[in-house]
Amino acid sequence: MRPCCRHLLPCLALIALWGPVAMAGMPLMSPVLVVDFEAQTLGEAIGTGGPTQGQPVSSGMQNVVVSGELDGQSLRVTDDLANRAVHMRFEFLDELEQRDGLLWISVQVKPEVADDFFIRLREYGTSAKNFGEVLVNSAGALRVGDAAGDAGLVTAEGAVAVGTVHTIDWIHDLDAGTHSVSLDGVEVLSDRAHGIDTSAATGRGIGALLVGFPTDADTDGVMHLDTIEVSTSLSLEPIVEPIFKNSFEVEPEAAR
Numbered sequence: 001m002r003p004c005c006r007h008l009l010p011c012l013a014l015i016a017l018w019g020p021v022a023m024a025g026m027p028l029m030s031p032v033l034v035v036d037f038e039a040q041t042l043g044e045a046i047g048t049g050g051p052t053q054g055q056p057v058s059s060g061m062q063n064v065v066v067s068g069e070l071d072g073q074s075l076r077v078t079d080d081l082a083n084r085a086v087h088m089r090f091e092f093l094d095e096l097e098q099r100d101g102l103l104w105i106s107v108q109v110k111p112e113v114a115d116d117f118f119i120r121l122r123e124y125g126t127s128a129k130n131f132g133e134v135l136v137n138s139a140g141a142l143r144v145g146d147a148a149g150d151a152g153l154v155t156a157e158g159a160v161a162v163g164t165v166h167t168i169d170w171i172h173d174l175d176a177g178t179h180s181v182s183l184d185g186v187e188v189l190s191d192r193a194h195g196i197d198t199s200a201a202t203g204r205g206i207g208a209l210l211v212g213f214p215t216d217a218d219t220d221g222v223m224h225l226d227t228i229e230v231s232t233s234l235s236l237e238p239i240v241e242p243i244f245k246n247s248f249e250v251e252p253e254a255a256r
């Protein structure tokens with residue numbers, strides 16, 4: 001397994017700041033990405049300082065920090081290219097790439113102009129492994145795919161409505177090699193095999209979250225995003241606690 005805390009002090013500082021979270025039926029989960037946009041500059045595009053700053057690591061999509069759309073500040077992203085996909089890429093605290101245990105992804109969306117909009121999971125650093133895509137399609141249905149193929153629509157059209165806040169929760173069981181999706185607290189896909197062998201010697205894990213608009217001929221879509229959270233069942237604290245028990249004051253180091 002890839003070590004989850006290569007840079008111990010910033011990792012510890014963030015664990016102290018965010019704290020572990022509990023969800024019914026799941027083990028204690030530790031956050032490895034928390035993006036609420038509250039510390040970002042209103043009216044400007046978000047930076048690319050990475051998870052310690054609550055920011056993506058890269059962005060090729062028009063965006064602006066706005067207020068009053070979801071919970072406090074949020075991000076308005078736009079399909080600003082024709083005939084090419086646009087997206088931004090988030091990675092996890094301390095370059096985590098998870099191959100076992102549970103990984104819980106939660107994203108709030110509020111469409112302003114309906115369009116196909118994806119949430120994708122890939123390995124750390126590159127995007128060769130398709131651990132899954134949840135697509136909010138232009139008709140307001142969720143469609144799921146992964147390395148095993150297309151699961152098709154998992155909700156009715158209109159399940160995600162323009163002008164309304166929706167929460168997508170996505171849980172990967174990397175021991176079982178399966179994932180499940182919920183929309184607004186209702187499970188719409190259960191224990192689907194993602195088709196990737198993370199136990200193989202050359203296997204990779206989940207290390208990146210991509211959000212964006214797939215290729216289409218127009219530049220019409222607009223989506224609001226907030227409260228993007230990723231949590232792991234892997235235990236982060238025991239690795240460092242015996243040595244750094246009193247080191248929570250340390251500032252996170254500059255982002256990559």
Ligand SMILES: [Ca+2]
Nearest residue numbers: 036071072073
């Ligand atoms: Ca917010």
Ligand SMILES: [Ca+2]
Nearest residue numbers: 081082216218
């Ligand atoms: Ca487009």
Ligand SMILES: [Ca+2]
Nearest residue numbers: 079115220221
């Ligand atoms: Ca479009």
